[in-house]
Amino acid sequence: MKTYNLPPSKASSILEEPAVAYATGSYYSLSAQSISKTYIKKVLKLSGLSVTELIKLIPISIDTYKRKSIFNPSVTEKILEIEEVYRRGLDAFGESFHDWMAADNIALGGVKPKALLTNSFGIRLLLDEIGRLEYGVLA
Numbered sequence: 001m002k003t004y005n006l007p008p009s010k011a012s013s014i015l016e017e018p019a020v021a022y023a024t025g026s027y028y029s030l031s032a033q034s035i036s037k038t039y040i041k042k043v044l045k046l047s048g049l050s051v052t053e054l055i056k057l058i059p060i061s062i063d064t065y066k067r068k069s070i071f072n073p074s075v076t077e078k079i080l081e082i083e084e085v086y087r088r089g090l091d092a093f094g095e096s097f098h099d100w101m102a103a104d105n106i107a108l109g110g111v112k113p114k115a116l117l118t119n120s121f122g123i124r125l126l127l128d129e130i131g132r133l134e135y136g137v138l139a
Helices: 018-024 037-047 051-055 062-067 073-093 096-102 113-118 120-134
Strands: 034-036
Touching (some): 018 037, 034 037, 073 096
16 A cells, blocks of 8 residues: 655744745645745745735635734645746746736636636646646647
């Protein structure tokens, strides 16, 4: 029987720096940790999303965002997904990736790619599309 090493539950383990998290490439284990508002603000800067846009994507209210400085793993997971999309896109296409995310896209059903950040299926679709564009596969 195959066993999986699940990350230990650590209340003191809080993600603070996006660059460190991205460098590890281990989003699975990082998603079980709490995340700081500092980290979220850095992802906001990276993505160019407004706080209002982000609140529509993560499982908390604007009041909770304003009140708290540490957020639970469900928020961490969503922030890491958003960060992964933007890092991959910006690495591949530079700052023009922000324009691509905000423009209607025929290949994605005529929606703005940014609109697909709402759930993990949309995130997967975005990552697949970025990968195809990186390698010049247009169909």
